[in-house]
Amino acid sequence: MKQSKLGFNGRRDFLRIAGASGAAITLGVIPHSLFAQGSPLKIGIVGAGRVGGTLAEFWAKAGHEVLVSSLDAEADRALAAKIGTRARAGSSRDAAQFGDVVLVSVPYSALPKIGQDIGDALRGKVVLDTCNPVPARDGDMAKEALAKGTGIASTALLPGVRLVRAFNCVGVGTLRSETNRAGEKVGIPLAADDAGALAVAERLVRDAGFEPVVLGGLARAKEFDYGTPVFGKGRTPTELRAMFKLG
Ligand SMILES: NC(=O)c1ccc[n+]([C@@H]2O[C@H](COP(=O)([O-])OP(=O)(O)OC[C@H]3O[C@@H](n4cnc5c(N)ncnc54)[C@H](OP(=O)(O)O)[C@@H]3O)[C@@H](O)[C@H]2O)c1
Numbered sequence: 001m002k003q004s005k006l007g008f009n010g011r012r013d014f015l016r017i018a019g020a021s022g023a024a025i026t027l028g029v030i031p032h033s034l035f036a037q038g039s040p041l042k043i044g045i046v047g048a049g050r051v052g053g054t055l056a057e058f059w060a061k062a063g064h065e066v067l068v069s070s071l072d073a074e075a076d077r078a079l080a081a082k083i084g085t086r087a088r089a090g091s092s093r094d095a096a097q098f099g100d101v102v103l104v105s106v107p108y109s110a111l112p113k114i115g116q117d118i119g120d121a122l123r124g125k126v127v128l129d130t131c132n133p134v135p136a137r138d139g140d141m142a143k144e145a146l147a148k149g150t151g152i153a154s155t156a157l158l159p160g161v162r163l164v165r166a167f168n169c170v171g172v173g174t175l176r177s178e179t180n181r182a183g184e185k186v187g188i189p190l191a192a193d194d195a196g197a198l199a200v201a202e203r204l205v206r207d208a209g210f211e212p213v214v215l216g217g218l219a220r221a222k223e224f225d226y227g228t229p230v231f232g233k234g235r236t237p238t239e240l241r242a243m244f245k246l247g
Contacts, residue, residue, distance in 0.1 A: 044099025047106035096121035151218030162197035179209030
């Protein structure tokens with residue numbers, strides 16, 4: 001079997017990585033380049049606000065190519081210019097089409113429209129979802145999403161994507177101040193049903209300057225949703241593993 005630069009040996013190692021991640025496993029076709037730590041990814045950002053813009057900057061610094069989008073094309077062009085040569089701006093559809101991976105980082109109440117408008121372009125993509133249902137901002141649909149858990153609710157709103165719940169429970173101020181800090185890094189809880197998507201998300205958490213903490217399948221995303229004890233504070237992986245009883 002041909003070995004990649006990373007020592008990734010194809011399906012057998014894919015299964016090993018998948019098993020080690022603890023996720024409920026769905027085997028999808030993820031290109032080898034998404035695993036190869038040396039090769040840059042193309043990342044589309046749908047919702048280049050505080051969180052999306054910050055992660056776009058971190059990932060461009062780490063060598064990835066980003067395409068930022070929001071509802072304000074001028075702001076997107078300014079953000080791309082500020083980030084530098086690895087960034088460009090476009091529409092949300094452009095971001096969905098551009099990305100090997102797409103970060104969706106919008107108010108939760110915008111997710112149904114995103115599913116309707118660009119769901120076709122997102123289908124089959126690895127999607128990192130930071131969106132929190134906040135009843136005071138997003139209304140009754142947020143209460144329903146929290147009752148189901150966002151892993152389940154977001155899957156229904158973005159059908160057919162390789163969804164990973166990621167970067168939702170650490171504030172943007174902490175992302176900015178604690179990226180790549182010395183000592184134990186801030187942990188980012190992750191949940192996904194698709195092991196390949198999870199492996200890509202783990203890589204992007206590290207590339208943003210944090211440490212992934214994998215809970216398991218999407219049903220477990222509920223444990224770090226808005227309003228849970230872990231929500232809103234930057235905690236170390238050691239603290240998170242204890243809180244999630246991850247052994
Ligand atoms: N702020 C935090 O500390 C934090 C931390 C973790 C997770 N979150 C969650 O992550 C999400 C983003 O948070 P944020 O603080 O980054 O919010 P934000 O600064 O308000 O950014 C939201 C972005 O979404 C864009 N947007 C809104 N509706 C859209 C649509 N229909 N299509 C495409 N783009 C759309 C906005 O564009 P315009 O600016 O042009 O309106 C803006 O760029 C939220 O769900 C939030 O609860 C926030």
